[in-house]
Amino acid sequence: MALEVFHKDETLQMRRKLIGQSCRLFFSRDPVKIVRARGQYLYDENGMQYLDCISNVQHVGHCHPSLTQAAAAQMDLLNSNTRFLHDNIVLYADRLAATLPKKLCVFYFVNSGSEANDLALRLARQYTRHHDVVVLDHAYHGHLISLIDISPYKFRKLEGQKEWVHVAPLPDTYHGIYREDHPDPGQAYADTVKSLIDEAHKKGCKISSFFAESLPSVGGQIIFPTGYCKRVAEYVREAGGVYVADEIQTGFGRVGSHFWAFQLQGEDFCPDIVTMGKPIGNGHPIACVATTEEIAAAFTANGVEYFNTFGGNPVSCAIGLAVLDVIEKEDLRGNAVRVGGHLKQLLLQLQTKHPLIGDVRGVGLFIGMELVKDRASRKPATEEAAHLVRRLKEERIVMSTDGPWDSVIKFKPPMCFSIEDAERVCTCIDQILRGLSETLNVILPNRRSHLHTSQLLQPCCFYNHPLANYFHLKFQRKFILNKDRKSSRKRNGCDTDVM
Template sequence: MALEMFRKEETLAMRKKLIGQSCRLFYSDDPVKIVRARGQYLYDENGKRYLDCISNVQHVGHCHPSITQAATTQMELLNANSRFLHDNIVQYADRLAATLPDKLRVFYFVNSGSEANDLALRLAHQYTQHEDVIVLDHAYHGHLTSLIDISPYKFQKLTGQKEWVHVAPIPDIYRGIFREDHPNPAQAYADTVKDVIDKVHQKGRKVSAFFSESLPSVGGQILLPKGYSTKVAEYVRSAGGVFVADEVQTGFGRVGSHFWAFQLQGDDFSPDIVTMGKPMGNGHPLSCVATTAEIAGAFTANGVEYFNTFGGNPVSCAIGLAVLDVIEKEDLRGNSSRVGGHLLDRLRQLQTKHPIIGDVRGVGLFVGLEMVTDKEQRTPATDAAAQVVRRLKEEYICVSTDGPWENIVKFKPPMCFSMEDADLVADRIHHILTDMERSHQKLDSEDLRLTGVILEEDKGRNAEVFNTTNLTDPYHN
């Protein structure tokens, strides 16, 4: 029996009445009602098609037939408590192990990225017998209380920083304390973590873990300078702590050249704990923690059983296996490299035409376009970025913003994103920015014309009227 389809206005009214208002919608001023999806496309109740540039959860594409078939087949056969013996969980763990460094061979399956990061914290605390955690500024690791405590993006707006949490500068070479002209930003930023460790020790405390996204996303689509994680891991391990790599946003080949974003740091780098989530189940709740035998052994030795009723259940693991198959069979890592590289090239071409684009950065299909009002000062263009998002929605393209000032237009689309999609996005952004520049120029000219009229009235007919043709527009060099 099909569910009743409400009109958009009815759905919105019911949502406002029944759903917590802190659960915000995209485009809250005029939400989009999506009723079906396929690949990289979303369809509203009127059949309008939107290009999805933000659903990194539907990793291999919305409603991929191989994924839905795997889910249906296994669900018709069995879905049981994870504490029964079953092949799917061990086969899936074995497949994941093949993508990771040799030392990461023990897996715990859970249901969300937040659950994975919470368990990673428990593992680190149990193994090190220390409490203190170092995180990057503006980081976000999940919505559980334990993770709000280590997410500056959240706790700075709430109860503040706990005494056992310590914040290191985010290694942003565009607007951070060490920039692209620094001779060795990786070492310089790693040394800021060493400074934090020293301060922790001066307080008589000890470090349990350094916790970082492999590519900070909420922090602004940041690419860590190569060598940074290797040096940080050296400092943290010397202090008795472990290195936790949060791959919830960036794992499973999004960066193209590698399966995991932490591998961009070099073949000699391996975290002690890796957390994964969003893309694992292509929209199905599935996540995982991978760690070493030593850390897992310490967790077992505490004598308290760990179990997760649904984590790693037969249906979830069947879906996870199907996702891995699709990534391989459809060469989605290769597609990410090719299409992501093309998108970066197109956006960098726009950067030469539009001064409001301060920086374009990314790898694979993890891309950020940072907007500024002044290229020298790198002043965040927050309002302009929001306007671009709104205008792209009018062109049936879904994007969103991120970063401390919400001035970075981010792209993390499904991995089936195409060259044509990349060209469409770049063309539309060019059109929108050109239109914004013309509107700004027109407003400036009108303001100056009115100013000239006022001056004429004040000073008489002999007053000199402003010549607007020779003035420099802030959006044109």
């Protein structure tokens, strides 16, 4: 198979013509054309290798040969649908059940995380006979109409908030209303959910569900404070609702110590519905909803079939099974603990050197490094984060940002990421931040002052400075912000919701 059919320019031209422009490219001003990949490495059309720090979908590594073999063998044998009996779907459900608390023992297979969350919403509503949903601020749960409604990250830019959606504060102890110095932020944030439910009840609303990623990703790689989920689940169940744990970005061992991120909250917490996606098939379109017998029974009781044409087909399940095998055989959870732990340590060391690094947080290979203008105000260093990502790309490291201000550098690499990879990326970050800091001290002795934009527009030697891109970006951003604040988060030509 040819690695490349068209020259990169032609691919780009065709893409602009043929593919809806709402589908954005990474690094839109100079996108990357990737033609092959293996493990944690991507290769462009010239054979240049990139270290991949963000492809959480390619969970066990790009193009794992076991998966290709499993897919090809099953494709050669049978691909049908769930109306025929087949062993793969029951084998696979059984294997998934073994990773979950006993209570979560009924499965529905679908094709994407979005389809999983949409079905979870149907299950919750059918079981509770309630309609309203509580979600966390800045959350993203998928691209479908039903999910944009429960994703503040999206609906704030689109249709706005529906009356049946209730937005609770993100339990972010770095930026939020209760911070790391609070004696019990888990309880305090859970109480905000309780208040929201009480308010909803006063308006006559009935809560069907609380939806949350077990570690909010688009929200900025947030780690829930201890006890939060358990208390929220209690409040939601008291209101007759159910707890939906969106594990689409965080499941399948990414946190290392546990198979599911919700398990970080202790053995006495168990969601009522768990949705899975992204890493489940290592890139193959498969996703899943796990729930309790009671909820499944209520859904069956409506007497209407749920049929998903491709969901749970023998090929998808064969690939899903192969992913579980590789996670076990290659001890990828152990690797996430070891490499993730080491990476976090390295980033914490960098934090002692670089005032720009305000916070380092995460578990396993789900890590966020938040950049701030200064540590006292915690003002997000959005441009600096974008600059870092662009400079890392020049060093052939693919990285991205997240969080409400795109100020969080997010690590969600394939789970075969190595100690050497972690050291390489941290060395690069160190160099880039050192360069940034030195230059800022030369050009802007007072870091809080602003370079006058006219200086940037003058044709001077500044443009040859290594930081020209950074200032150009800063100027562009200022200009855009003045023009239209809403579009400012798009300056990279890419939202950061889904990698």
